[in-house]
Amino acid sequence: MKELLLAEWERLWKRKVTWLAFLLVPVVLLVASSYLQKQNGVITVDLPQYTFAGNFPVLSLAEMLFTVFNAMFLIFITLVVTGEYRSGQLRMVMIRSYSFKEIIIAKAAVLLLFNLLFFITYFCMSYAIGFLMFEHPQTYSVFYQSHAFNAKEAFVYNLSFYGYAYLTTIAICCVLFFISVISKTTTTAVGIGVAFILISFSYPTLLTGFKQWISQELFGQLFFTSVPMIQWQGITVMMAEKPQFVGWNFGVLGFYILLFGSLTFLAVRKKESFL
């Protein structure tokens, strides 16, 4: 199993795209910082949206989590699962005495590790770029918090924000993984993946049209049944001074992970892997 993991890891880093993804981190952060600097021009300093070096990691992640991060995981999961299987690259691994389930588990483990590494890189780079591009006062205000944060508190806040964000991407990865396992071609896999992300972004937006007929509580719960919405607003709400929807959001994430994890497991067990 250890060799399998190692082989999977090596095959991941043999791709040019993997290196490119890490090289793109500073570019993405620079784009985010130029956008946030433009935003700083129109809002006042006391608002929590106002960007400083201390909250740049969180604000830039919130900006990019839904688009860049999800798109990247979509690329890598499809490349590693559907791409390798359908192009026949996986044959050399499959002639060994590993079961298909073990191969899939190794792939999932490697992808989650890669995901973690990407988050760590993004976190460190965002601190560096934040200090270069923005001013850093003693304290500043944070979403849904009454007192201002100093640099040390902010660091803990940022770190736990990234932890929650990592959890949400695990849920997304589980869904995309299942889609990649069952798809016959790579374009189908990407198409269904994009459709999943678009749908889970659009139905909560449509739901706001019905806001006056349902209670605030129910609306929030329905709104946060979609993982991209948890990424977009749920994390800040969960980390507020009076946390809301914590149990619910964890429940939703756990539900996604368990449901799609076991569906993948079933699909792999049923699959006849002849290439």
Add this chain to the structure above:
Amino acid sequence: MTGLFISELERTFKRKKTAVVLAVYAGLLVFIWFFLFRMGGISFFDADHAVKIDSLNSAPLFLRELSFVITFIVIPMFTVDSFNGEYTSGALRMVLIRSHHRLTLFFVKWTVQCLLIFLILCITWLVGTCLGKVAMPHVNETTFLGGQTVGTVEAFLYSLKFYGICFCIFIAVISIASIISVLMPNSILSYVATIGALIGSVYVSDKLSFFFSITDSVFHELSSSNSEFLVNLLFPILFISLIINLFVWKKKEWIG
């Protein structure tokens, strides 16, 4: 040329995906109709302007709900499969060994993609118009964004013009997707890069936002009398992307 065209069509429809996508799209048409009906016949020109759907304005509003599906799922899927998938999987070998001119091959592929989108738009327009006549309240005149009141014939022309501009934008999307598909090494990257280019265009300039929110900007275009984004922006983009396409297509080393 005709033979090449027929073979391209056959290869397109031999992929089960094409039929499935068209079927799913038909299902979506029904769903959207049901959804609009449940919403009490309210739709939006853009984020700030709500409108009541009636028998005359239903067709453009119908496309509004579906344009996202077309630009982000249907067009990239079809184009990437045709321009990149066939080449990388080797399905195009049998065509490439014939003595056809490369540019003919490009034009055939491009025409087939445009034809598919044209077909989808025609169906959407027909369904939208018919459902408007049958299911939505009958009126003799209606108001579009910008406040001009139009009669039956003008509303008909408006919806045709609306679909025509949308079709031009979709052709531009197809051309951009085909450039990316030829340049990228595999289908996954070309798919995601296409979507990245569409979303990224919003960051480049506000004027390019019509790639992202197609119908909203077409409503704005048709509501104001003097804005000319079509002539100034869309057609140059279409033209330039076609030239780049021809260039890239001709220079590519075909070693499939």
